[in-house]
Amino acid sequence: MGWDGQWYWVVGVDGYPADLPVDDAGNVTQNAWAFMPLYPALSRALATVFGGNYPLAAVVLAIVAGYFACLVLFHLLRERVGASTSMWAVALLAAGPLAALFQMGYAESLFLLWLFLALSCLVRRRFGWLYLLIPLMAYTRPGVLAFALLLGLYGIVRWWCRRTDPLPATEVVHVVLLGLLAVLVGFSWQVIAGYVTGDPGAYLETELSWRRDWTGAHDAGFVPLQGFVQAAALWFRLWGLPEALGYVALALAVAVLAATLLFEPHVKRLGPEIRLWSASYLIYLLLVFFPTSSLFRLLLPLAPLYGAVAGPRHPVWRWGMLGLGLVAQWWWIYQMLALGNTYTQIP
Template sequence: MVERRLRSAASVAGTVAAVYLSARLVTTLFFWAAATLSGPTSRFGADATIPSLAMGWDAQWYWVIADRGYPSVLPVTDTGQVTENAWAFLPLYPWLARALGTVLGGYPAGAVVLALVAGYAASVVLFLMLRERIGETAALWAVVLFANGPLAALFQMGYAESLGLLWLLLALWALMRRRFGWLYPLIVLMGFTRPGVLAFALLLGLYGIHRWMRRRVDPLPARQIVHIVATGALATIVGFAWQVIAGVATGDPSAYLETELAWRRSWVGSEEQFVPFSGFLTAASVWFGIWGLPPMLGPVALVILVIGVAVVLARAPQVRRLGPEVRLWGASYLVYLLAVFFPQSSTFRLLLPLTPVAAAVAVPPSRWWRIGVLVLCLGGQWLWIHEMLALGDTFFRIP
């Protein structure tokens, strides 16, 4: 029995590795092309290289954290408003990358290798959690689409996305298998890698309601109730912990919130304040104006989009096959984004945690459908790399 499990695990690891490594070769080719096309107006200049692209944009902030830590005094403008600073980024990824860099010869190597390895591990977990719901073939295709997806460049950049996604997928898998004990450390790891653990707290609340309503056909023991409540409370506490830490370290209770608003104010003006759910409404008008459309139609389009997504999550058979945990996660994370986020050019990157929901596109059994989606993924990946790295010359080309 043990030998059979080991052979099965080795088979899964090897198959996913073949998919993942081939995808990374394609992304490397795209990076090389982007470096070649990079010109004097790009952030990376005419002498861009694959390593410089890999450590561009927000990767620099993680490097600053690894090298110098967080500021004890918040930087401010001439008018006294807080400007962009390291407190917007969580510490676990740069700390781990720095530790790995001591072995590999420097922080950049540690950051990229950590992102690469975490991306591979996330691919393995994605396959294992989906195999139980949609079958082995569809699960493997989901990994193919994930590894070659529009945002696959992040697996080869000094960004925390792949590590954060690994913790998330492990937590969802633990929830699906009802291994609640694993959620306690995973929630803490999630909470100090990427923002979004409050969405997981909402997921646990919705999951508890779902299990309670189905308790006659799916018994809900008291022990599981305790775990659901406790992990939900832990996720809530961890979700606000960084704000408290930033406030204590700087002496300004609003340090984290003001830091996050610094990025938003560069789009909408210095008077912007945080009001839940207002960011998306404001941004809808801003983006419609950028696109040359009537700004007043932006919020209308947003409402229609939200209704459409809700219908897909509730009724699409491909999504329903993923199970209630994945569907509830999709709903929870989208509500979280609507409540706290101002959609900028990094919006697509912030949608990466919806990977388990997006796996629904791999469910239809048609080979040509899946190949068509793969072609679209590769096209989207090159478009993202070309816009954000090869061009990278204006405010809406910031990943």
């Protein structure tokens, strides 16, 4: 129940503050508005079964949601890469570096469940269910704006390929309406936070309060891409390396990821929907996130790419990836949970 688990606990028990906390300089400080309401609300409801024990309910909900997320991931991948590779992909996720999150009071596993269901509906073109799943994603954790970008790119790809893959007018309407819905609910939390607190910038200022602990830029507002650019310099400076090298590393990482999504054969086998989602989510992170050690956790929505990691069928590769995941899991638990004693060890 540490770190973000504590904040979800605060939301589940006490709700959100009507007055934003500020420091001596008048800057908004860390508060509950950074955390979406669905997971703590469900945990609070489930706690009634456990005699009001919120921590127990939060962990049970995370475990159950994680199980069903793995189940949906298997079915999402099976049609593209087969049952064996899909099962290995699930194993690599469930025993991977971030597997401890499935046993913590975090919203990640619940978000993965909604996300995998939404991707499955998109692959099967069952658009009706997305009208429910998109709001569920939006109010579980940030990231639904990446799904809005996915829908935009998906519409473009479907339009481009309409001669070989017919695009009925009803599907055009669904894609447009769902994209608009994702944008609307993606920005709605900012409106809600502004209305309750009386400060239109309440949500953004709250999110930036975490970044300011790193940058010290108390007068800086939100600028797309700025977070990664700032962090590229900051981390390389902390490591005793030239800041310019950080910018080069960032550019190379973007180029390598783009090339992987475009050309790597095992990734291409996953189909356009998963590739477009992966690209959309990476673009979203690049635009809005300031990378800290939490970046490992924020990469979890890319879990469908485990279908590509499990693609090579050689047993040495698959068992090697599983072993590597378990070793990395031990490292993550030790560094972020057993130690977790510095600002560079945030799970």
